[in-house]
Amino acid sequence: MARTFTHLILILHIAILVPSSIAADTSFLRNRHHGSRPTMVLPLYLTAPNSSTSALDPRRQLHGSESKRHPNARMRLHDDLLLNGYYTTRLWIGTPPQMFALIVDTGSTVTYVPCSTCEQCGRHQDPKFQPDLSSTYQPVKCTLDCNCDNDRMQCVYERQYAEMSTSSGVLGEDVISFGNQSELAPQRAVFGCENVETGDLYSQHADGIMGLGRGDLSIMDQLVDKNVVSDSFSLCYGGMDVGGGAMVLGGISPPSDMVFAHSDPVRSPYYNIDLKEIHVAGKRLLLNPSVFDGKHGTVLDSGTTYAYLPEEAFLAFKEAIVKELQSFNQISGPDPNYNDLCFSGAGIDVSQLSKSFPVVDMVFGNGHKYSLSPENYMFRHSKVRGAYCLGIFQNGKDPTTLLGGIIVRNTLVMYDREQTKIGFWKTNCAELWERLQISIAPPNTEVKNSTKSLEPSVAPSMPQHNVPPGEFRIAQITIVISFNISYEDMKPHLTELAGLIAHELDINTSQVHLLNFTSAGNVSLARWAITSRPYADNFSNATAMSIIDRLAEHHMQLPDTFKSYKLVEWNLEPPSKSNWWQRYYMVVGLAFVLTLLLGLSIVGMFLIWKKRQQSVHSYKPVDAAVPEQELQPL
Template identity: 55%
Template sequence: KIFNSKHGTVLDSGTTYAYLPEQAFVAFKDAVTNKVNSLKKIRGPDPNYKDICFAGAGRNVSQLSEVFPDVDMVFGNGQKLSLSPENYLFRHSKVEGAYCLGVFQNGKDPTTLLGGIVVRNTLVTYDRHNEKIGFWKTNCSELWERLHISEVPSSAPSDSEGDMAPAPAPSGLPEFDVGLITVDMSINVTYPNLKPHLHELAELIAKELDIDSRQVRVMNVTSQGNSTLIRWGIFPAGPSNSMTNTTAMGIIYRLTQHHVQLPENLGSYQLLEWNVQPLSKRSWFRDHVVSILLGILLVVLLTLSALLVLIVWRKKFRGQAAYRPVDSAVPEQELQPL
């Protein structure tokens, strides 16, 4: 069936999900549901929204294509964009191995809106001269591993360029240990509605970035009318208190590529800016101050113990040297003849 309402299609990488006109959405939903009738249909992570979710697909995302069908979007000129399951599904945040449709009805609006989910693992090219957009399917994770990044840029690419991998820095530059990554994120939900979900949001971000939830912390929150500006701090894991350039850039890459997908109740987000701070000596001292103080205290105790043993030994030695039998003659103490 062809859906051609003549209202065009908008590609917006700053929007998390995809939104279709009513007729197209119903057809899409029914087609996918019929293909996965072996899966159990469950409620979404937020009871306030009627998400369409399926359980029993397994935890391995790379094998979703064995369960869910591919979807082809055919545009007016006959050009086709194939969507694999990762391009229209998002993980259920409360049920392991469950996934939900990341495509929704666009209200009564006849316009089609394609968000970041559609261009996962896709390089988007913009031909401004010929007024064309191109899509190239790829494996962004493998592509990123092939890029040898030896220096971290100081700021994030703009959101309109978020679908392109950052250009590699010149090779041969020394790597430095990263002590902190700060990320400024604007979420289109008011602060009072978002505040109860901040902890849940931090855990979700950590899960999508494949890091420990204790590494993601809220550093600052600012209310901006109908949206909320959050500065996240992403800290190193483990006792080393630092991360390599490659690890840091991998985290930033996932963020700029919109690998982090928020539940519908948390709205969509826009990545405004990110910054990488090297591990400073001051922060190292602050993180290790307890260990340093304990080390100093141990050295002082060992020194005092050694001095105490030395004093006791010397006193004991002097006592043994001064001992003389009662009947022993000491020349200096003999009476001299008159």
């Protein structure tokens, strides 16, 4: 049975701060649950009758030379497109700062987090925002230009998404920080403080949404209005087996071979591109270019998982793919509810998929061509090893072409709003900073503020670290973890703790080594070395950072015995500087063998003489005391 689509209206009740606000939130359906694949739906109503596109505001037209002087916010992405259905970044709000994991969404225009006053909010990754604990929080009071909660006399917002989940609450203003990798100082911004959420928003692990779309409440528009960043941002999603990635708020120097497509902000608030042709294995699909220009045209949306084509384009694309893969067996998809097009026999090595699947090219109106790798239009079959399924679907009868996150995996996408163009550059997003270390200035280790009132709201320093430039294999990960437990209570459980850490990080216990252990009062500090397995390959950068992420995001579940923990510091060492544990074991092993041979020759006769006098002795492991040292400041 063919996949069906339901078209729904996106209902909005937006708090308008100025008359020109865009009265639409453009977030599409997201695949929030593993195995589910909701259809793509576009809203039917975009703007209020007399609204204008705020992206055309002359205040935002920055000259190139001026924009280059602006700092940018350099931030990491977390999670995975297909497993989680979204990518998140970290944002700190308030004084002192409160951290939140927010879905990066180019189709949304409001950033919101659950509020402590929320009457109906799910259980998310981080605690709710507490306005009363922030000395810099201010409610956005009612004016003639916003929808008002008469009881509180505060501006309100309401969002209803196409999958019928909703978010509503009040608008507040506070200092927002972007982390210590950012050159951009904390800034005051308006955001939503949720009081009610339903549907997928209620059940998702992420705290809320970071709106990057065009609109006066968008984070990007607010930063550009303040003239603190240039009118551009970039996203880089991880690959099929990696996840994570990077993002930049503000401009960067584009790589010389980046491919650009024109984006028309007048047509709609969506980030669109002028797609004209699609080629499969070098052969152009016999389609009129207008097929990609219907309704909203070709739209990019970071909050949508897959890609969707109009019926005519999809049928031609599907036929071309099937023709190129005649040597593979077609099999059923992982979910019986969908008639997925899947192929078996391609192997499990993602780097070799281009030998099995054809290259797909997108050709833009300027004649430039951007090539898609197999991971940009196929997804891994979750039940059949070495099988893959087509990640591009038919968009019902809707003439819009929607390109979701799968299209831009391992691709740096630059949304240059100032120059009305979008750039694409194929890269390994897990190694983006190393590849762009010339194009992007190194991050400041300290965030400086020009306004004293902002100083308390600098995002708390993330664990200090050292990533070896240009090194993509890691032999040892050194971590420092603090525990809210005293030295006396922790000491008897150190061996147990090493095993628990190994279990939670999916590594062997032999890879976890305690280097030192200090304590002060009810806080203990333990330094560990996590090494690669003997005779095995070293960690990849992606694997090492995945381990760091699990620790930093508190995904490690430990018994109550160890109270709460915090990753304080981490360091990655390449093979040339590490593997000392392996070398240590080899030296000790060799010394042991030599000593054993020598010992046997000396004591052989003694053992024979003592044969009749042998007795069995019980031995207990030596409890080597760790000297108690002064605990370093956390």
